[in-house]
Structures are given as C-alpha cells and as structure tokens.
Amino acid sequence: MNQEIIKNNLSGLERKIMLLLNEHKSLKDEMRAIKLENHELRTDLRKRDEQLANFKNQIKITKIVDYINPEDESISELRAKVDEYIREIDKCIANVSR
Numbered sequence: 001m002n003q004e005i006i007k008n009n010l011s012g013l014e015r016k017i018m019l020l021l022n023e024h025k026s027l028k029d030e031m032r033a034i035k036l037e038n039h040e041l042r043t044d045l046r047k048r049d050e051q052l053a054n055f056k057n058q059i060k061i062t063k064i065v066d067y068i069n070p071e072d073e074s075i076s077e078l079r080a081k082v083d084e085y086i087r088e089i090d091k092c093i094a095n096v097s098r
Helices: 002-067 075-097
Strands: none
Touching: 002 075
C-alpha cells in the first residue's frame, strides 16, 4: 500500500512538472513575440520621429521661401531652386537613415 501511494504521488508530481514545463515554454514563446513586437514598434517610432523632423524642416524652409520677396521677377526660379535643394536634402537624409 505504501508503495502505491508513492507511485501515485510520483505520478502526480510528474504531471505537475509537465504542466509547469508547458506553461514555461508558452510564456517564453509569448515573451519572445512581445520582445519582437516591441523592437518593431520602437523602429517604427524612430522612423516616424525622423519623418516628423523632416516635415518640420520642410515647413521651416517653405516659410522662409514664402517670406523671400526678390525685387526682380525671379521668385518662381528661386522657389524651384529651394524645392530642388529640399528634395536633395531629403535624399541625403534617406541615405543616412539606411
């Protein structure tokens, strides 16, 4: 009888250990997925911060161009040149961000 109680206790312990191991594996998988999601979200946030900074710079430059009032008729040429500079700066920023 004593030996049967010990076998039942061991069987119960084995079952509980298996349950704990399964739960541990499940929690590790969940943690790995959460870490990956966290990394992706941080990367997205960093990219959006960069885009926001670029947009702010473009707004500042646009305001500067709007306030420029040259005496001759070359304002459209000046704006086109500034727009070209903005595009070139954006390309440089994109290359540096890679």
